[in-house]
Amino acid sequence: MTIRLPGQDGTLRSYAPRAQPLRLAPRPAPPASRTVFAAAHVVADPCADPHSGTHPEAHAGPPVAGSTAGRGPRSAVDWDATLAFRRHLWSYGLGVAEAMDTAQRGTGLDWPTAAELIRRSTAEARSVGGTVVCGVGTDQLTGPATLPAVRRAYEEQLALVEDTGARAVLMASRALAATARTPDDYRDLYGHLLRQSARPVILHWLGPMFDPALEGYWGSDDLDAATDTFLDVVHAHPDKVDGVKISLLDAGREVALRRRLPPGVRCYTGDDFHYPELIAGDEHGHSDALLGVFDPLGPLAAEAVRALDATGTDAFRALLDPTVTLARHLFEPPTRHYKTGIVLLAWLAGHQSHFSMLGGLQSARSLPHLARAYELADGLGLFPDPELAEARMASLLDVYGVDVAYGA
Numbered sequence: 001m002t003i004r005l006p007g008q009d010g011t012l013r014s015y016a017p018r019a020q021p022l023r024l025a026p027r028p029a030p031p032a033s034r035t036v037f038a039a040a041h042v043v044a045d046p047c048a049d050p051h052s053g054t055h056p057e058a059h060a061g062p063p064v065a066g067s068t069a070g071r072g073p074r075s076a077v078d079w080d081a082t083l084a085f086r087r088h089l090w091s092y093g094l095g096v097a098e099a100m101d102t103a104q105r106g107t108g109l110d111w112p113t114a115a116e117l118i119r120r121s122t123a124e125a126r127s128v129g130g131t132v133v134c135g136v137g138t139d140q141l142t143g144p145a146t147l148p149a150v151r152r153a154y155e156e157q158l159a160l161v162e163d164t165g166a167r168a169v170l171m172a173s174r175a176l177a178a179t180a181r182t183p184d185d186y187r188d189l190y191g192h193l194l195r196q197s198a199r200p201v202i203l204h205w206l207g208p209m210f211d212p213a214l215e216g217y218w219g220s221d222d223l224d225a226a227t228d229t230f231l232d233v234v235h236a237h238p239d240k241v242d243g244v245k246i247s248l249l250d251a252g253r254e255v256a257l258r259r260r261l262p263p264g265v266r267c268y269t270g271d272d273f274h275y276p277e278l279i280a281g282d283e284h285g286h287s288d289a290l291l292g293v294f295d296p297l298g299p300l301a302a303e304a305v306r307a308l309d310a311t312g313t314d315a316f317r318a319l320l321d322p323t324v325t326l327a328r329h330l331f332e333p334p335t336r337h338y339k340t341g342i343v344l345l346a347w348l349a350g351h352q353s354h355f356s357m358l359g360g361l362q363s364a365r366s367l368p369h370l371a372r373a374y375e376l377a378d379g380l381g382l383f384p385d386p387e388l389a390e391a392r393m394a395s396l397l398d399v400y401g402v403d404v405a406y407g408a
Helices: 079-090 111-130 149-163 176-180 183-196 223-236 251-258 275-280 295-310 311-330 335-348 358-363 366-378 386-399
Strands: 001-008 013-017 035-041 095-098 132-136 165-170 201-206 241-247 266-269 288-291
Touching: 001 132, 001 266, 001 386, 013 095, 013 201, 035 251, 035 295, 079 095, 095 111, 095 176, 095 288, 111 132, 111 149, 111 223, 132 149, 132 201, 132 288, 132 366, 149 183, 165 386, 183 201, 183 223, 183 288, 183 295, 201 223, 223 251, 223 358, 251 275, 266 275, 266 288, 275 288, 275 311, 275 386, 288 295, 295 335, 311 335, 335 386
Parallel strands: 035 095, 035 288, 095 132, 132 165, 165 201, 201 241, 241 266
Antiparallel strands: 001 013
């Protein structure tokens, strides 16, 4: 059977879906040679009205000035489906990076709901023996902020994550980017947070291709100068930094940066364009992984790292290199909308019953983009039930008024 898919030029072309999926058995023991986290998406509740009420307070302590907790629209999350997807990732031995950019943090997932997600996900991880790290930011702030307010917002979220027993990921802050005036503002604020953290944290440098509001992070538009400031923070507190997550889509810069890290501090790649080569590494070292693209690639990514454990880089690259075309498609500019393709693939794979997102962001990508994502993922065998994926893709095309014109 074939299905007709729209291309970027507006024409329809025939595509013959794959008959058999890539069959990979769950293995909950984590891979040995690399630490691997998949940044997981959240499943929206398509029937909920986000304006039907207000949040209960979600604070670990007194509200931060400027906080939105307890007021305004709610993020409508399907908790059962969201947690089921995390169990899917854990069943393959992957860690879960929770409440981060892939979970629509700051683009639909507000802080009160993120706090609830962190509580639920960490409890679920304990129940199944899964590993989880959780994002800490300042997204409860609205409007202009001061550096003390940014610090208190970080502290509030850090306290909540540490109370759950999870490791924290200190995410880049839009409020800090808007408020800081010098590199020393970053050094001082991050130093304060690291000194008081109960456990080593992961520092996250998210580039402006993922969030334009983070332009000039670490106090400079010059990436060499910004890198120096970032590394100043790490070298001043090596015992408080488990690792750094680099999301700049620049493999050469990541390699150069990881070679300057103190001994024992990991580099977690967040480069969804060059992850196979960065994880494979070289004679000087390698990157571990904390990647949004490992949300749809989870089972295959786990299998690839196990191949690396068993036989080395050739088997690893043979499994993972073919996925890069899909990854580059999902993360093409505007890169911040990569989450739309990830949720599409979760729906097509049967991990959720609908294709909808918080804030209606399922509309952030064009139909030709979504059709190409389906085609690439199907070609990799990522759909456990190819017939279900084909039927769901056909139903989406039908909503858009496209005649799928099935044929032999």
